[in-house]
Amino acid sequence: MTAPRAPRHDDRRRTFPALPPRPGGGNGAFATTWWGNAWVESMEDSALDPARLQRGRAYASRGLVDAITVTPGRVMAYVHGSRARPYRTEIRLRTIGDTEWEELLDAAADRPDHIAALLDKDMPHALAESADLLPTAGDLTPDCSCPDDGYPCKHAAALCYQTARLLDEDPFVLFLMRGRGEHEVLADLTRRNATRSAAERTTAAPPMPTVEAHTALAPRTLPSLPPPFPAPSQPGRPPAYPEAPGAPDPLALDLLATEAAARAYTFLTTGLDPVAALTPWQDAVRLAAAHPGSGLTASTRALYRDLAAALHRTPTDLARAVAAWRQGGLSGLTVLEDAWDPPAGPFDRARPALAAADFPYFRPWRNRLATPSLQLRFGRDGLWYGYESDRDREDWWPRGTPDTDPVGALTALLGR
Known part of the structure; x- marks a missing residue:
């Protein structure tokens, strides 16, 4: 008798349990992340009745939204109201086309800081903006089985507010709304990274010379030992280690x-x-x-x-x-x-050189020159290293190729 097959995982459909009542009630910003609040603002900016928004916010804060199901282009839940039977409520939004996905995934694969941020459940500003991941005013279309024809009704507003809390916990929910699930996105990023890594590998070393067994074991007078083999051109590759219960990783x-x-x-x-x-x-x-x-x-x-x-x-x-x-x-x-104070010399000449090359004003601090999104750091080895951050976040990541010339390092950072 054939064993029953395990249920197939659907990466493009996720159902989240109902969220508990929100601590602190309805005061302050509803979401805790910038992208969660951007989601809320896209609904609030297109709402026609602020009073319905306030009632929806209160519904969400009291935990009246049941389990939320997210699929590409759709967010659905049952929302409790004044009647005993809950209302079926939806929010629809546009999915991203294949070309936009290619551009988005290429942008993520090019930035190790973006991948690290996503794995830490953080959404970089630049990545969200590269393919219009977040909706703007008018992008969200609410629909509800209640008789209220408000835009949105309080039930749809409650669903929107609770969805912002889901986005706070997992920005991959936003990717799913736009058309692709978390495992699909990570698999695509892995494939792109593996392709780039394969292109960087050097060719394999030539095979070592060998001696046939019957020749090596034949009786004979052994000659003097030959000189050692020359060192190979590169280290050998280790064997493959299969997984086994109780074995090391x-x-x-x-x-x-x-x-x-x-x-x-x-x-x-x-x-x-x-x-x-x-x-x-x-x-x-x-x-x-x-x-x-x-x-x-x-x-x-x-x-x-x-x-x-x-x-x-x-x-x-x-x-x-x-x-x-x-x-x-x-x-x-x-x-x-290591932040340090360089002596007089190359560091002092850097800002005039950058100004002469028509680059923007750079603010000095110790061995660093910075704008709100670009930074050059002077190393003890005499090289300038480029850094980049989302504007005003002070989240600096190394980019570009070091150079003895600050103008050259900044040019490499900007990709010119």
Whole structure:
């Protein structure tokens, strides 16, 4: 007899349990995140009757909205009102086309800080704006089975307010409203990242010379030992480790074997250990930076999580440090974490050089020059490192290629 098949997971349909009454009642901003409040504002800006909005807000605060089901282009729930039977209430909005999705996913894959923010349940401003993820006034279309013809009625307003609380907890709900589920989005980002990583891999080393077994075992007088083989062009690849109950984590085994091979190769060819002088935090950043897909798949998300937790940091801290390491190695990480006072010289000449190149005014602070969204940091190695942040968020991420010339570093940061 054939065993029953497990129910198929539908990534494009999610039902959330009814939210409890809101602590503190209806005072203050209803949502706690900027994107949750943007969702509320899109409904409030197009509402025709403020009184219905206030009643809907009160309904939501009292927990009168049942479980909410989200599918592409639709949010639905039953809302309790003055009658015993709840009303079926919907909010509809436009889904995003395939071309817009391609542009959105390309933009996310280009920015490690955007991926790190999403995995931390945060929505970057620039990503939300790149494909008009958030609705504006008039984008939301309410519908309700109640006899009230208000736009919106209090039941639709209550559903809208409760939906903002869902968005606070999980911004991927917004992606689902626009047409694609969380697993689908993460799988697409993983594929794009893997494609880029494959293009960066070097070609495999040529096979080592061998001796046939019957020749090696034949009786003979052995000659003098031959000279050692020359060092290979690169470290060998470790074997694959299958998952097994009770066995160590395959990703951890692969990581340890790869690291052992790389360090042995460096000892063999140079006699030096490149890891010995690093602190545990610097070594964790180096390990994570060696894995371009880290933070996307389930196994590599575990790598980020475990490395960060072992050193009492967050995955976002590690993602930012990895971006700095990929920008400039140990020197790049030092620039991220070390603010210092450079002596007179190149740093003082930077602002006149930027002004002569028609770049905007940069405010100095220690070894940094900054605008609200761009920043140049002067390293102890004499290089300028570019940083970028969403305007007025003070959330700086390394971008671009270091340069001895501040104008060159800023040009690389801006992609000119």
